[in-house]
Amino acid sequence: MAKRVLVVGAGIIGASVAWHLTGFDCEVTIVDAGDGGGLATRNSFAWINASWGNPEWYFHFRRRSMAGWRNLERSVPGLSVDWCGGLLWDLPQAELAAYAQEHAGWGYGIRTVDRDEALKIEPGLKNPPELALHVAEEGMLEPVAASNSLLAAAVARGARFIDRTEAMSLHFHAGRVAGIETTDGETLLADEVLITAGAETARLLETAGVNLAIDAPPGLIAHSTISDRKLLNGLVMTPDFHVRQTREGRLIIGTDFAGGDPGGRDREMATSLLDNVRTMVGGAEGLERDFLTVGYRPTPRDGYPAIGRPDGVHGIYVAVLHSGVTLAPVVGELAAWEIATDLRDADLAPYDPNRSTLRPSP
Template identity: 60%
Template sequence: MAKKVLVVGAGIVGASVAWHLAKAGCAIIVVDAGEGGGVATAHSFAWINATWGNPERYFHFRRRSMAGWRRLESEIPGVAVNWCGGMTWDIPAEDFDRFETEHTRWGYGMRRVDNAGAQRIEPGLKTPPDRALFVAEEGMVEPVEAARAILAAVVAAGGKVMTGTRVASFATRSGKVIGATTGDGTLIQADETVIAAGTETQNLLETIGVRLRMIMSPGLIMHSTVASERLLNGLVFAPQCNVRQTREGRLIAGSDFAGADPKGEEERMARELLARVKALVRGSESLDIGFITVGHRPTPADGFPAIGRPDGVEGLYVTVMHSGVTLAPIVGELVAREIAEGFRDPDLAPYHPGRAELV
């Protein structure tokens, strides 16, 4: 008989977990308080990468997930990554050479470009940098679209997706999690329950006495009005302004790729970002602010993912991380393998939710 698995959360991580479990032959129920597509997912800059100062082991884990995105593209219609490449010169001068050398040694496809090279990559830049680093294998995705396409594939495979359904607590029997109770008191039973609820993870775990220390810092992203033409080819990381163009044509920007804390001054920060975009990108002068998002990043306290079963709790599996868009494919694949086959991949060893830094 197929193992019944409840996935709490329908963002990009929950969708990937559900899809990989469905492929493994499990009976899947996905529950989400919203419309599907997630909360943190919708507020993401959605850059698929393995860079930015990560230790080598985490770098390779992220690189493995980049390959997983290519598999998802081949499996699911509607999942479309733009492998456009990313160019950065938002690196302190004293760190530039070390950053390049380190990532090149690790096997990342990073190359240095001069002013002319930067201009060839991004002709729309008003003032191309004199030196930058370009990684052709990086990409971007429209994350809510991707999550919903994956959820549609789950349904097509026989799974069930329940949107507009808030999980209030986990249900236990004799110390084992047997599912979850919704806001209206309905019990959804399952053999295994996976929590992929982003910023709600901490609160839900507390309903069964499990502690997981998290930092949920806010990040503002400015979304411009729609440009009538393609202004950027790929991802651009300039000092104080990281920007990309969506498939729809909006320029989205943050003061870093995750967005900064607006501290109650969302309009002022968004206006500053728009001004930086206009100074950076040719053809953007007539754009205005389309809308502003402020997302809270669901980050375990030490900055690395929490993936696995909490100590002393049967029937429950935790998946929470800030780099959800990049990591969704590999997390889905490895979680499904552990739940369906009982095999825990060695690459998950550093990310157990019971590690000392998180409890």
């Protein structure tokens, strides 16, 4: 008998797990409060990378997922990644050099470039740095389009998608989680509930008595009006901002890839970001601020993903993490296997949701 799996949240992680689950003997239903694409996903900078600031074991997990995106491109109709490369100099020179040496030793395709080569990579830069790093294997995508491609592919393989339906709480039967209660009074039943609901994840877990230390810091991204010119070839990370150009021609800009906390000064921050880009990128002078987004990115307190079954209650699987765009393929693959087989994959051991660092402070 097929296992009934209910996926709560249709952002990039939920969509990836759902698509992978359709390759098993599972009856998959995806529920989303909106129309798909999620909130954190929708507000993502959408940089696919295994970049700096992580220990080696997490670097290799992220790089494995980068390769997973190439596999998904071959398997999921309509899904494509722009493997444009990233040019970065958002660290002091000594730290840039140390980062390049470390990551090259780990097998990353990272190299140091001088001012002239930086201009060849990004001819539109008005004032390129004397020293930068270039990683040709990094990429970007349009996150909502990618999520929707995964959802459509999951539905084509037999999954059911219920949109505009908000989960109010988890539903219990015979001492275990057996589905969800929706805000419109409906009960949706399942053998296992996967919670990938972004900032709502902690609230839903609490209805089952599960408490994880999850933060959801805000991140502002500014979106310019559309340019009819190609202003940037790839991702550009400077000390003052990160920027990329979307396929429709917008520049999207954050203080870093996650965006920064606007502190109630949303418009001022967005305007300042665009002003900085105008001074750096040729052809951007005539662009205006079109709109801004403030996303709330669910992040386990110690900074690493929480993926698996929480102790103390049966019938729940959770996947909560930042860098969802980068990690969607590997999380989708491994979480689907665990849910379908009721086993534990050793590669997910570092991301156990029951680790002590995820218990809230008293």
